[in-house]
Amino acid sequence: MTPIISAKNLAKSYGEPPNQTTALNDLSLTIKKGEFTAIIGPSGSGKSTLMHILGCLDKQDQGQYLFEGKDVSSLSENDLAKIRNQKIGFVFQFFNLLPRTSSLKNVQMPLLYAGIDKKKRGEQAIAQLTAVGLADKLNSTPAQLSGGQQQRVAIARALVNNPLVIFADEPTGNLDTKSSSEIMEIFKKLNDRGHTIVMITHERDIASHTSRIITIRDGRIIQDEKNVKTKRTISKLDV
Amino acid sequence: MEFFETVNSAIEALRINKLRSALTSLGIIIGVASVILLVSLGTGLQNYITSEFEKLGSNVLFVIPGRIGFGGRGPGGATVNKLSLDHVKKIERKIDNLVGVVPTVQQFTTVKYQNKVQKDVTIVGTTELFAEIANLPAVKGKFFDKSQIDSGKKVAVIGQTIVDKVFGTKDPIGEKIDIKGQKYQVIGVLAAQGSTLGVDQDNNVIIPFTTAQRQFGTNQVNNIYAKAQTQANVEETAEKMTKVLLEDLSEDDFSVLTAKQTLSTIQGILGVISATLAGIAAISLLVGGIGISNIMLVSVTERTHEIGLRKAVGARPTDILLQFLIEAIILSVLGGIIGLTLASAGALVASRFVPAQVTPWSVVIAFGFSILVGIIFGVAPAIRASRLEPIVALRHE
Numbered sequence: 001m002t003p004i005i006s007a008k009n010l011a012k013s014y015g016e017p018p019n020q021t022t023a024l025n026d027l028s029l030t031i032k033k034g035e036f037t038a039i040i041g042p043s044g045s046g047k048s049t050l051m052h053i054l055g056c057l058d059k060q061d062q063g064q065y066l067f068e069g070k071d072v073s074s075l076s077e078n079d080l081a082k083i084r085n086q087k088i089g090f091v092f093q094f095f096n097l098l099p100r101t102s103s104l105k106n107v108q109m110p111l112l113y114a115g116i117d118k119k120k121r122g123e124q125a126i127a128q129l130t131a132v133g134l135a136d137k138l139n140s141t142p143a144q145l146s147g148g149q150q151q152r153v154a155i156a157r158a159l160v161n162n163p164l165v166i167f168a169d170e171p172t173g174n175l176d177t178k179s180s181s182e183i184m185e186i187f188k189k190l191n192d193r194g195h196t197i198v199m200i201t202h203e204r205d206i207a208s209h210t211s212r213i214i215t216i217r218d219g220r221i222i223q224d225e226k227n228v229k230t231k232r233t234i235s236k237l238d239v
Numbered sequence: 240m241e242f243f244e245t246v247n248s249a250i251e252a253l254r255i256n257k258l259r260s261a262l263t264s265l266g267i268i269i270g271v272a273s274v275i276l277l278v279s280l281g282t283g284l285q286n287y288i289t290s291e292f293e294k295l296g297s298n299v300l301f302v303i304p305g306r307i308g309f310g311g312r313g314p315g316g317a318t319v320n321k322l323s324l325d326h327v328k329k330i331e332r333k334i335d336n337l338v339g340v341v342p343t344v345q346q347f348t349t350v351k352y353q354n355k356v357q358k359d360v361t362i363v364g365t366t367e368l369f370a371e372i373a374n375l376p377a378v379k380g381k382f383f384d385k386s387q388i389d390s391g392k393k394v395a396v397i398g399q400t401i402v403d404k405v406f407g408t409k410d411p412i413g414e415k416i417d418i419k420g421q422k423y424q425v426i427g428v429l430a431a432q433g434s435t436l437g438v439d440q441d442n443n444v445i446i447p448f449t450t451a452q453r454q455f456g457t458n459q460v461n462n463i464y465a466k467a468q469t470q471a472n473v474e475e476t477a478e479k480m481t482k483v484l485l486e487d488l489s490e491d492d493f494s495v496l497t498a499k500q501t502l503s504t505i506q507g508i509l510g511v512i513s514a515t516l517a518g519i520a521a522i523s524l525l526v527g528g529i530g531i532s533n534i535m536l537v538s539v540t541e542r543t544h545e546i547g548l549r550k551a552v553g554a555r556p557t558d559i560l561l562q563f564l565i566e567a568i569i570l571s572v573l574g575g576i577i578g579l580t581l582a583s584a585g586a587l588v589a590s591r592f593v594p595a596q597v598t599p600w601s602v603v604i605a606f607g608f609s610i611l612v613g614i615i616f617g618v619a620p621a622i623r624a625s626r627l628e629p630i631v632a633l634r635h636e
Contacts, residue, residue: 057550081556086553096633101251109549110552112241157552
């Protein structure tokens with residue numbers, strides 16, 4: 001089976017010489033369907049850059065990136081938009097919800113660009129918000145929600161198009177401990193149901209919830225380990 | 240994304256910044272309103288003047304003293320007036336296809352009846368044919384006839400304003416009015432004409448030509464009115480009249496005008512004036528457009544993060560382009576609609592004082608122009624938004 005993600009010899013740097021900083025340095029990586037991968041590393045290690053390239057938000061300078069076997073660098077803007085829309089779901093550290101816009105509308109946004117009709121949009125958005133336990137917050141704006149609730153809206157948005165892979169960039173980085181474990185619980189449930197998840201974090205504790213931990217430093221993978229003793233917390237959420 | 244959804248989300252985005260949207264539209268509102276209002280005033284005035292001239296009849300020709308045009312000393316000046324009754328008689332004799340030709344002498348003076356006084360009355364001395372040529376018959380009593388002119392009778396046909404102001408409900412026929420110390424017997428009442436550009440056309444008294452010359456102490460003729468038999472030979476008649484008058488007078492002494500010619504001259508002037516005004520108003524529309532462009536650029540910068548997010552969840556460059564373009568168009572169309580409403584209301588109010596008429600073409604042009612302004616000035620910011628790299632936009636705070 002073709003891996004979802006297959007990256008070979010990725011390199012990326014920012015700025016002009018001599019002030020150039022290398023973000024990725026000859027990095028290769030393969031992720032298969034159903035994996036729950038954590039990419040950890042200190043800040044500046046290049047993990048965010050890696051996620052942006054893997055999420056088709058940014059392009060590598062060198063190397064090859066195949067998403068579902070397709071060479072991403074050969075795709076047009078519109079093809080990339082379609083992949084981001086249909087195959088990828090993003091969850092960001094700062095939630096990235098549209099301000100002054102209800103949860104329901106935020107979650108519907110990817111469906112809007114997918115050209116789904118109004119009735120179906122509403123149904124799917126409500127279903128996802130219900131799944132993350134926010135059935136009673138459909139009309140709340142981000143300002144009316146706690147951080148944990150906002151991140152759950154963001155997860156509902158990432159899931160609403162039933163993507164192939166979910167990219168989460170420090171999803172718990174802005175949350176308290178309780179909210180963090182709730183969010184991790186949701187991710188684990190999703191993974192149990194077959195979702196492929198790539199999560200970036202700098203906290204080992206958070207990474208310990210996943211099944212594979214990739215450590216990067218200075219733009220290279222220094223460790224890639226299977227996490228056999230995946231940490232389990234008692235679920236309070238029915239996802 | 241469906242077009243309808245794009246429009247919906249554009250409206251939502253504009254509602255979030257209500258005050259800013261309103262202020263941005265204001266430029267377009269003022270522009271559209273002033274274009275429509277000024278054009279409607281110009282058109283109203285043109286139509287009004289046309290209808291006034293049509294009342295007069297398009298077969299009519301005038302001879303006025305002085306030359307109109309280059310180097311002319313202006314019409315109607317008594318000091319340059321060389322027109323006399325001889326010229327009238329000559330025209331009558333030499334030009335055969337006329338319904339008639341009449342001289343007029345005019346003065347403004349006060350008319351008295353018993354203890355009532357009416358000021359600034361136009362006293363016109365003329366002949367019996369005037370009623371037909373100027374299309375001003377007596378509706379009560381009758382006009383004076385040729386024998387009354389020949390014998391210099393002190394009779395008068397009075398305008399409706401004189402009847403109302405001086406006689407009230409009393410029948411004026413047979414009564415004697417006082418014009419500069421002379422008593423005139425009222426023999427008829429003229430058909431009411433209303434007012435032209437705020438000037439009362441019924442505040443007049445018509446008396447026999449001979450009587451008037453004696454009363455005013457003049458041998459001159461202020462104007463000569465003639466009427467051609469058909470509209471077709473008006474121009475030809477004007478040429479013949481000019482030729483006849485040139486036998487005795489120089490080119491600088493008189494002008495022969497036709498109603499059509501005068502009308503087209505006035506319309507030409509009004510056309511230029513209203514086009515100039517509309518042009519000036521269009522500048523404000525342009526300024527309004529620049530305002531839209533400015534605000535859209537601010538909006539793109541402010542919402543860079545939103546653009547990044549939209550791209551991250553699957554918006555194509557076209558989706559972003561349309562979103563911002565439609566916002567700009569909505570702002571300008573909204574401004575156009577409000578401007579149109581204001582202009583219509585303004586024209587309605589104005590039409591109570593001056594002729595004003597909202598014309599369909601000015602509405603179409605102003606409205607079309609406002610949409611065009613929205614597109615032209617919205618497209619640059621929208622393109623800028625659509626070209627943002629998703630990751631660069633997402634990082635922007």
